[in-house]
Amino acid sequence: MDQDAPTILETLIEETRAELENTQRELKEIRLTVTQSRSELEKLTQRNAQITAQLRQMQANLESLPRADIKAAYDAAQDAQQRLFAMRGQVEKLQGDQTNLERLAEYMRRNLQTLEAMAAEQAPARGGAGGDGKPMIVRIVEAQESERQKLSRQIHDGPAQALSNFVLQSEIAMRLFEKDQDLARQELANMKSAATATLQKIRDFIFDLRPMMLDDLGLTPTVKRYVDAFKDKSGIATTLTVTGQERRLESVREIMLFRGLQELLGNARNHAQATQIRVSLDTDDTRVRVIVEDNGKGFDVEAAFSGPQRTIGLAGLKERIELLGGALQIDSQPGQGTRVVMDVPAGDAA
Template sequence: MSKNVDIKNLNEIVEKTIHAIESGKKEIFDISEKARNECKEIEDELLELKNKVLKTIEACEKLERLEINSRQRLLVVSRNFNKFSEADIKEAYEVANDLQVRLTLKRHEEKELIKQRNNLEMRYKRSKEVVLKAESLTSKVGVALGYLSGNLKGVFEQLEDMQQRQFLGIKIIKAQEEERQRVSKEIHDGPAQTMANIVLKAELCDKLLDMDKERAKNELRLLKEIVRNSLKDIRKIIYDLMPMSLDDLGLIPTIQRLVINFKKETNVKVDFVVNGESHIKESIIQLTIFRIIQEALNNIKKHAKANIVLIKLDIGMDKIYIKIVDDGIGFDVNEKVNSLDDKNGFGLYSIKERVDLLRGKIDIESKKDKGTKINVSIPLCEEEEQYV
C-alpha cells in the first residue's frame, strides 16, 4: 500500500468486501440448510434401518431355535430309524436343511443391515459436524459484518498513522535483531574468545606447576591480565545495553563517560558543554537524552568520517536543549530521516521518534561534505509529568 492512500478507493474496497462477505454468508446459510435437511433424511432412514435390524435379529433368534429343534428331531429319527418310516426320516432331514439355509441367509442379511446402519451413522455424524461448523461460521461472519458495517467514522483518517506505526514497528524489530546480532558478535569475538584462551592458559599453568614454576608464574600474570581485559569488555557491553550509571551518577557524568569512550575508540575530538544545573527528575527523559546522544555518536562513528564533534546541553527551567554538531561528510536529510525505506538507516529516525514521544521538537540540518547539525528541545517541569 502506498504512503498516500486514496480514501475513496479504500471505501470502495471495504464496500466490496462487505458485499462479498454477505454473499458468502448466504452461501454458508444455504450449505447449512442443505446439511440440516440431509441430517433429517439420514436420521429418518437410520431409524427405519434400526427397526429392520431389530426385526432381523429377532427373526434370526427364532430361526436359531427352530433350527436347533430340527437338528434334535433329525438326530432322534436317525437313531430310531426302525421306528420311523423312510418318509419321516426324509421329511426331518429336509426340514433341518431348509432351516439351516434360511438361518444362514438371515444372518447374512443381519450382517449387511448392521453394516449399512454403521455407514449411515458415520454419514449422520459427518453431516452433523458440517451443520455445527456452518452455524459457527455463519455466526462469525455475522460478527465480522457487524464490525465492517458499523460506524467507520475516523477509520480512514487513522490509516496513514497506522501505516507509519507499522513501518516503525518493522524498523524497531529489525533494529532489535541487528542489536542482538551486534551484541552476539561482540560477546563471541570478545569475552567468549577470551574465556577460551583463559581455559587454555589455565591448563598450561596446571602443567607448568610441576615442570617450570617460574614460567607458570609468568603465565598466571598473563592470565590475570586477560581476565581483567575480559571484565572490561563485559562491562562495556553491559553499559551499552543499559547505562546503570544514570541511576548511580546522574545524566551528565554518564554522558561524559560515553564521550570519553567514544574518543578512545575513534580518536575524534569531542567538546561536551553543559549550561545550567541538571535538575531532570524523570528517568525516562534522562534515558531519552542519553540515547539521543548515544545514537548520534554511533551514526558519526559509522558514517560521518568527522574530525570534530560538539555536544551542547542547555538545561532551562521548562526545557532542555540539545545540540550535536559534526564536521563530517553530511547526507540528504529527507532521505535519511523522513524515509522508511529499508536502504536507509534507523538511527536518525529513532532519534526523531524518541523526541516525538516526549512531545519535543527536532531539527536536523545536513549537506554533503558540510557536516551535520542536530537541534533538539524536550519539555521539562509540569509537562514532564505527562510522560510518567
C-alpha cells in the same frame, strides 16, 4: 491492525517480565553457588596451608625420611595447589557471571519500565503507522530485536571469546605445573594481564550497554563521563557545553536522550569521518535540548529518511524522540558537516 497493536505491546511487556523473572531465578541460584564455592575455597586454602606447613617440617628431616614418603607429600602438595587454583578460577568465573546477571536484570527492569511507560503515555500512537506503513509498536519491536542481535554479536566477539581463551590458558598452566613451574608462572602472568585488559573491556561494554550512573546520578553527569571517554578512545576533538539546570528527569527520557547521544556520536565517528565534534546539553523547566555538531562529510538528509532501511539509524531515533513528544532536527549537506538537535519536553521530575 489498530486492534492488534495493543495486544502486541501487552505481549512484549509480558515476555519481558517473564524474562526478568527467569533472570532473577538464575541470579538466586548463582548466588547460592557462589556462597557454596567460597566455602569450599576456604577449606582448600586451609588444607593447602596445612600441607605447606607439613612440607616445611619434612624439609628439616629429609635425610631421615623414606623417599616414598617425601614423594607422596610433594604429590599431595601439588594436588592441593592445583585444586586450589582450579577452585579460585571457578569462584572468579561465578562471581563474574553473577555480576553480569545483576547488570542484565537491572537492564531488563529498566527496559520493562520503558515499555510500561510507552503503554501508559502513548496509547493513542499504538496503532499509528510510520512512513513505511508499519504500526509504531511493530517498529519498536523491530528496534528492540536489532539491539538484541547487536548485543549478542558484541558478547560473542568480546567477553565470550576472552573467557574461552582463559579456559584454554588455565588448562595449559595446570599441565605446566607438573613439568615446569617457571613456565607455569609465566603463563599465569600472561593470564593476569589478559584478564586485566578483558575486565576493562567488559566494564566499557557494560557502561555502553547501561551505565549505572545514569540511574544513580542522572543524565548530565553520565553525558559528561561518556563524552570524555569518547574523546579519549576515538581521538576526535570533542567538546561538551552544559547550560541550564542540572536535574533528574524521568528514567525513560534520560535513557532516550543518552541513547540518542550515543548514536549521534557513533555516526560522527564511524560514518562522517569527523575530526571535531561539539556537544551541548541545555535543560530548563520545560525542555531538554541536546545538540551534536560535527565537521564531517555530511549527507543527504532526505535519503536518510527514505527506503526500506528507514527504521534504523536516524529514522529510528526520530521516532523514539517523537514518542516522548519531542522533535529531531537535522541540518546537513554533503561536504558541509552535520548539526542534529534533539528537543524533548522535560516532563515531571524523577
